[in-house]
Amino acid sequence: MLRDPSTKYRPFPPIDLPDRQWPSRTITRAPRWLSTDLRDGNQALIDPMDAEKKTRLFDLLVQVGLKEIEVGFPSAGATEFDFISGLVKTGRIPDDVAIQVLTQSRRDLIETSFASLAGAKTAIVHLYNAVSPAWRKIVFGMTREQVKQIAIDGAKVLRDEAAKRPDTRWQFEYSPETFSTAELDFSVEVCEAVMDVLQPTPDAPIIFNLPATVECATPNVYADQIEWFGRHIRHRDACVISLHTHNDRGTGVAAAELGMMAGADRVEGCLLGNGERTGNCDLVTVALNLYTQGVDPRLDLSDIDAVVNTIQYCTNLPVHPRTPYAGDLVFTAFSGSHQDAIKKGFAAQGARNDGFWEVPYLPIDPADLGRSYEAVIRVNSQSGKGGVAWVIEQDRGLKLPKRLQADFSRHVQALADETSRELGAADIWGRFEATYLPRPDDRFVLRDYEETGTAGQRLFVGRVAVDGEERSISGRGNGLISGVIAALGETGPNLDVIDYSEHAIGHGADAQAAAYVECRTDDGRIVFGVGLDSDIATASVRAVLSAANRA
Ligand SMILES: CC(=O)SCCNC(=O)CCNC(=O)[C@H](O)C(C)(C)COP(=O)(O)OP(=O)(O)OC[C@H]1O[C@@H](n2cnc3c(N)ncnc32)[C@H](O)[C@@H]1OP(=O)(O)O
Numbered sequence: 001m002l003r004d005p006s007t008k009y010r011p012f013p014p015i016d017l018p019d020r021q022w023p024s025r026t027i028t029r030a031p032r033w034l035s036t037d038l039r040d041g042n043q044a045l046i047d048p049m050d051a052e053k054k055t056r057l058f059d060l061l062v063q064v065g066l067k068e069i070e071v072g073f074p075s076a077g078a079t080e081f082d083f084i085s086g087l088v089k090t091g092r093i094p095d096d097v098a099i100q101v102l103t104q105s106r107r108d109l110i111e112t113s114f115a116s117l118a119g120a121k122t123a124i125v126h127l128y129n130a131v132s133p134a135w136r137k138i139v140f141g142m143t144r145e146q147v148k149q150i151a152i153d154g155a156k157v158l159r160d161e162a163a164k165r166p167d168t169r170w171q172f173e174y175s176p177e178t179f180s181t182a183e184l185d186f187s188v189e190v191c192e193a194v195m196d197v198l199q200p201t202p203d204a205p206i207i208f209n210l211p212a213t214v215e216c217a218t219p220n221v222y223a224d225q226i227e228w229f230g231r232h233i234r235h236r237d238a239c240v241i242s243l244h245t246h247n248d249r250g251t252g253v254a255a256a257e258l259g260m261m262a263g264a265d266r267v268e269g270c271l272l273g274n275g276e277r278t279g280n281c282d283l284v285t286v287a288l289n290l291y292t293q294g295v296d297p298r299l300d301l302s303d304i305d306a307v308v309n310t311i312q313y314c315t316n317l318p319v320h321p322r323t324p325y326a327g328d329l330v331f332t333a334f335s336g337s338h339q340d341a342i343k344k345g346f347a348a349q350g351a352r353n354d355g356f357w358e359v360p361y362l363p364i365d366p367a368d369l370g371r372s373y374e375a376v377i378r379v380n381s382q383s384g385k386g387g388v389a390w391v392i393e394q395d396r397g398l399k400l401p402k403r404l405q406a407d408f409s410r411h412v413q414a415l416a417d418e419t420s421r422e423l424g425a426a427d428i429w430g431r432f433e434a435t436y437l438p439r440p441d442d443r444f445v446l447r448d449y450e451e452t453g454t455a456g457q458r459l460f461v462g463r464v465a466v467d468g469e470e471r472s473i474s475g476r477g478n479g480l481i482s483g484v485i486a487a488l489g490e491t492g493p494n495l496d497v498i499d500y501s502e503h504a505i506g507h508g509a510d511a512q513a514a515a516y517v518e519c520r521t522d523d524g525r526i527v528f529g530v531g532l533d534s535d536i537a538t539a540s541v542r543a544v545l546s547a548a549n550r551a
């Protein structure tokens with residue numbers, strides 16, 4: 001039993017912003033993205049990445065289209081420093097990509113950070129210090145003024161170090177770390193003090209990155225904080241407002257989205273949400289959320305499995321199968337009603353053919369992310385006829401008539417209950433063969449046949465093994481099927497065909513044919529028959545014998 005939390009935890013106070021504008025805004029364009037996979041992501045790993053993994057991840061980030069990449073914390077140690085200076089020296093950084101490094105507001109660390117970037121064409125130096133009351137009190141043991149001074153001192157070092165290296169195009173980012181748990185007026189005060197030192201302009205703006213270092217409130221509170229900051233900061237046109245959310249309450253993505261609605265220009269995060277504790281904002285999710293609203297995210301995620309594989313390799317962490325857009329199971333329905341709706345959705349999509357995506361339960365076309373439709377439906381004991389029919393159709397090209405789907409589904413359900421596991425396409429096909437297709441112990445086995453006569457007066461003459469004994473049988477009917485039923489005569493069951501359908505499987509010379517019959521027996525039972533053959537007429541003869549065997 002959890003104890004009463006009210007004596008241990010305090011609720012987060014609301015923000016006083018009665019005329020907030022963000023709730024009625026929509027996001028109509030992609031933000032500037034910054035990947036912090038190689039910094040915030042890396043510092044959260046059990047084993048931080050080595051140079052080979054960092055390089056591989058850097059290349060992925062470039063490939064995905066990130067134009068701002070935080071490549072590390074140069075003063076953390078030799079691995080970080082050498083990787084960063086190596087990136088610069090080996091010319092691996094495309095001209096349109098700016099690398100960024102993070103530093104505490106300490107002279108020696110800032111100097112090391114600049115040194116790591118020697119020779120870079122363009123670079124962003126990111127300075128931070130925490131500003132919230134708890135950090136002021138617990139970590140620094142300082143007053144507001146003293147904490148502001150940390151930021152000012154660091155900004156001065158930034159300015160001076162940059163001035164010593166005019167060949168690089170420097171940009172500055174300042175994070176009032178713990179922004180979301182700090183007094184808003186104090187964050188603005190500190191940021192303005194940093195501005196006074198660095199003198200940004202609309203052409204050379206400063207990036208103010210406003211982190212939810214630890215997520216402590218609902219995402220609407222973060223949006224209020226961002227809107228409040230944007231309205232109060234001096235020279236709004238000389239600053240870029242950047243978001244940096246964490247996922248402690250599970251709403252890191254939501255906070256970033258509401259923050260964009262509240263006026264932010266830029267979003268920091270990691271691909272697939274790696275990062276400290278519960279992770280950073282998942283950039284893949286934010287980007288693809290935009291995509292599904294018809295907004296170009298300006299990130300190329302068309303091969304999502306390549307992203308997953310590289311992230312897993314570099315971080316040595318698994319990607320949960322339910323991770324939005326990227327998990328192995330996110331486009332898979334096991335349950336019957338979902339499968340039915342998806343199958344109908346694909347059929348309707350094909351028939352409509354207007355380009356717009358509208359498939360129930362699938363918010364995005366898996367093909368857009370390089371995923372196939374094969375795994376969209378998988379079968380277990382929770383599945384229904386639609387799902388089973390989908391698998392048979394995808395696997396074997398058979399389009400089962402609806403009542404046959406229901407009949408076969410009962411057989412599959414029995415198998416799923418027996419085995420208590422997922423049934424693969426091979427399991428389902430095995431049960432289909434055993435149920436409807438010829439078996440050695442069938443009563444009636446077709447050897448060959450001939451059909452003659454005129455339209456409406458057909459004569460079927462066949463060689464059929466009946467109970468293992470070969471016989472010649474013949475029968476007349478107004479079509480081939482009624483001829484076969486007549487030929488079965490006294491040896492076979494009396495069948496009344498109530499439904500028949502057929503279709504080709506595949507195209508061209510290799511095309512096969514499938515025929516399905518639904519029959520009623522004398523005693524009122526319904527039996528189904530299926531025939532497969534390269535010849536459509538033979539397929540229908542086989543279908544009738546299949547029903548006779550089942551009867
Ligand atoms: C929210 C974030 O993710 S911030 C990024 C965090 N990432 C990292 O820390 C990864 C890399 N860090 C490191 O390798 C090391 O911490 C280093 C190299 C930066 C510093 O190492 P050290 O000086 O040995 O130790 P440490 O980090 O414990 O230093 C703490 C000191 O820095 C101070 N400090 C912490 N943050 C800052 C800051 N942003 N600006 C200035 N001083 C700071 C602390 O108050 C403390 O001061 P004290 O010693 O007077 O009490």
Ligand SMILES: CC(C)C(=O)C(=O)O
Pocket residue numbers: 040102128175177178209211212213214244246
């Ligand atoms: C340094 C800042 C941006 C940070 O990583 C955080 O607050 O989470």
